[in-house]
Every structure is written in C-alpha cells, then in structure tokens.
Amino acid sequence: MKTTTKFAIGAAAVIAVSAGVAGVTAYAVMQKNTSANASFYQAFDAAMPLRTAALDASSMQPVDLTKAAESSLNSVVHIMAVQRSKTQVVESQPDIFDFFFGDGRGRQRQIQTPEQRGFGSGVIISKDGYIVTNNHVIDGADEINVKLHDGREMKGRVIGTDATTDLALVKIEGDDFPAIPVGNSDNLKVGEWVLAVGNPFNLGSTVTAGVVSAKARGLGANDVESFIQTDAAINQGNSGGALVNARGELIGINAMLYSPTGAYSGYGFAIPTSIMTKVVTDLKQYGTVQRALLGIAGRDMGKESYPDEIRKEQKELGIGYGVQVVEVQEEGSAAGILKKNDVIIALDGKKIETMASLQGILAEKRPGDKVKVKVFRERNDKEFTITLKNAQGNTKVVKKADMQILGAAFRAVPDELKRQLNLGYGVQVTGVSDGRMKESGIRKGFIILKANGQQLRTVEDLEEVMKQASQSPDQVLFMTGVYPSGKRANYAVDLSQGE
Helix, strand or coil, X not given: CCCCCXXXXXXXXXXXXXXXXXXCECCCCCCCCCCCCCEHHXXXXXXXXXXXXXXXXXXXXXXXXXXXXXXXXXXXEEEEEEECCCEEEEECCCCHHHHHHCCCCCCEEEEECCCEEEEEEEEECCCCCEEEECHHHHCCCCEEEEECCCCCEEEEEEEEEECCCCEEEEXXXXXXXXXXXXXXXXXXXXXXXXEEEECCCCCCCEEEEEEEEEEEECCCCCCCCCEEEECCCCCCCCCCCEEEECCCCEEEEEEEEECCCXXXXXXXXXXXXXXXXXHHHHHHHHCCCCCEEEEEEEEECCCCCCCHHHHHHHHHXXXXXXXXXXXXXXXXXXXXXXXXXXXXXXXXXXXCCCHHHHHHHHCCCCCCCEEEEEEEECCEEEEEEEECECCCXXXXXXXXXXXXXXXXXXXXXXXXXXXXXXXXXXXXXEEECCCHHHHCCCCCCCEEEEECCEECCCHHHHHHHHHHHHCCCCCEEEEEEECCCCCEEEEEEECCCCC
C-alpha cells in the first residue's frame, strides 16, 4: 500500500498506446445501436456542471475563487487505508550448511508484519456516496475509513481499481452527500486558475491555488496518462483530492508531485476528468475498465535525450512533431494499416504532438469505435480509418473474472503438508464444484505451486495472478503443481467469458 507518490521526470521510452480510458460514455456490448451506453452522469446520477464563480477573462479582472472553494470543500474527504497485521512465511537465502546438511533450500520462518496505515484524499462524485481516489491510496488495504468534511466517519468499500491510470472507486453508504459537479478537462487552458483541494493531514479540507502550467504531460508513472500540470501546491496526502476550476467544477484528480525531497517544490500533476469519467463509469458497471488499444508501440519525435542513431532516423522522416510508430502489433487495431516509421500527426482532426497527447485523445474512445488517424508517411500526409480493439483483439466487453468463476475453494498449504512433500509454498484446492477448474480436470487436493509462472504462497496471490490473466490477451491461467500423492500435474484454465 503506497501512501504517497513522488516522481522524477525521465525520458520516455517506447511504449504501447492504450485508449478507451476516458470520455463520458461507458463501454457496453458493442452493437450497432450504441444508445444503451450509459454516460457518466447517468451512471452516477451526477449533476451537470455548475457555474458558481465569477470568471471574467475578457476584462482581465482578478478571478474570484471563493465560491469555487465553497462548492468543493465539502466534497473532498480524508481516506485512511488500513492494512492489518499478517503472518508471513519468509525464506532466507541458503548458506553452506544448507547445501551440505540440508536440502539446499533456505530456512523458513514466520514473521508478523505490523499494521500499516496510509492516508490520502478522495472526492465525492455522486449523492449516493461514490468517491474517486487514487489506486495507490487504497492499494492493498484491508479496511478503508472515510472522514467527511463535516466530521462524520464512515466505512468505505472498494468498487473497483485501475492501476493503469492510478484510479479507484470507493463507496460509502447513505444518500444526499455533497457531490461535486464534474467538468470537462478538455476545455482547460494553460494559464487558467485552478484550486487543489485535499485533506492531507486530517485537519479538514485544505485549498491551494495556482494555474494550469501544462496539459497532456507524460511522466512514465502510469501505463496510460495525460496529466494536467499545475503550480497549485500538492503535498503528501493530497493524492486523490480534487483539482477544481474557477467555476467550482472538478477537472482533475490530484495524483503526484514533482519533488526531489518529497515535499512540494513547484509542480503537481492531476489525472484529467476526461480519463476519470470513463474509468470510474466502467468500474461501476463492469468491475473493470473497457480499454481499447491502437495496437502500436511508439515514441515522441525530436527528443534531445534520444541516442544519436534515433535522432538521425527521426530527422530522415522529415517532420519534427508527432508520434513515431516503431512497431505495429500483430492482430492489433492498426495491423495492416499503419507501418513502422509512420508518424502519427492527428487523430480525429486533433493535432498529435506527443505520446501523452495521443493517449489523452484516445482516452475518449472505446473498443469498437472508429477513429481517423492522420500520419506522415514518406513525406506525404495519409489518413486511415481504424476500428479500435481491446487487448483480446476484439470489440467485446471484457468482464472481470473473480474467484467464483473457478468453482473451487482454496487455502494456503498447511505447514505439516509442506514438510511431508518438502514444499516451500503453495495454495491447495480444498473443494471443486462446477466451474473452470473442474472443466480443466483439476481435482480436490491439488496444490498449485505456480500460476502463470508466479509462485503462490497465499490465496490472495492466486487472486492477483488471476486478475492479471483475465485482462491479458490469452485469458488463460497456466497452473503447475502437485497432488498429495506426489504426482505432478499441469493445467490450463480458460478464463474467457462470453457476452
């Protein structure tokens, strides 16, 4: 569980482009009739954005931020994430005595981990108690406590998380909570005044002011990002708080600060609502994000930090901005359409200057959407229409695979059984009913040692590997293990789900 994030900006490397993590429509079963897709406002019964503060740019008068602060303070909450004390089995590295007098493995011992507590902020986005925060604020938590601005304390439960964008959706029970109006971050302008509202020290919501320093910043911190950069002070504990415009609308979720010391020193970064609205709507409806992939690996054009050979290669392409395609993935959305060394310069008529700006625009799309991609190829502009696909190479809804789909019960292997079989770890199947494990031939008593190449020590380990596998292109869980009789076995468990 991470309680704060500090990040030093580095040169971007080749990364795959991911889309479908933003926009105001949720991804539904892809049919010709898309009217069934729920918008963010329908999904969360949120109010349309309000205009509550004076903003007179034309007359160049000072901006009144008092009403914006008033309308947002009550919507920001303090979050305490608790990770309870646990007993863990650790294995020391083998020494020379283990090799000569033991079995060649290190010694095992049990340790009791201390209770850990992390703190952050969150933003109420609906009257019935849905709260947006950062994934790193509640990651690994066994218990979530939410304290409102009026002093009320409530238990929160996790609806869904998305580590790719560092967002999470939490629910508190009740109604008529002070929800903040959600604005459109695409309308933000560099130089526009904003407020950073958080509850970092459990003293009540705190407001700092600044301006938008830049948009579509890519830091390499998340797999999908297009940050709003601001000089409004963001400190430890502000993670998950609100970035608010002068009209009192939520336009970003504060996520990290740029600092060599861990304290605020000039710049903070927020996840724009263009990304947030799509992610949280999907988390509410499907339990997982419906993410589309353009199906390329690419890099920004013209970075001074690139090696000489890359700079020379890019110079020969004849253009100084955009995203250079360095790989087109087989069976991906762009397969057979885009080519290596194409330079993406526009998407749906919007200029592309960097990978971050490409991700930000793609963020409003979903699997099944058609996009017009303009590229610079062989010193000429060309435009193509591409249908976006998901990680599985189709446009179907990706459903969250939970442990119930396996149709089995599990436990960590008891110490006595580990001694009998000379095992250092494992998760045992204690019962099999109708489900994917029975279909794969797995029987009661099977001890899973590895799943998709990862060692399993706890049931939680299996759950995490399964979650990752369900989002992978193959959607298969490869299990390696042994039965109590000593017979070893390997199984492939299909996690794919029909519509």
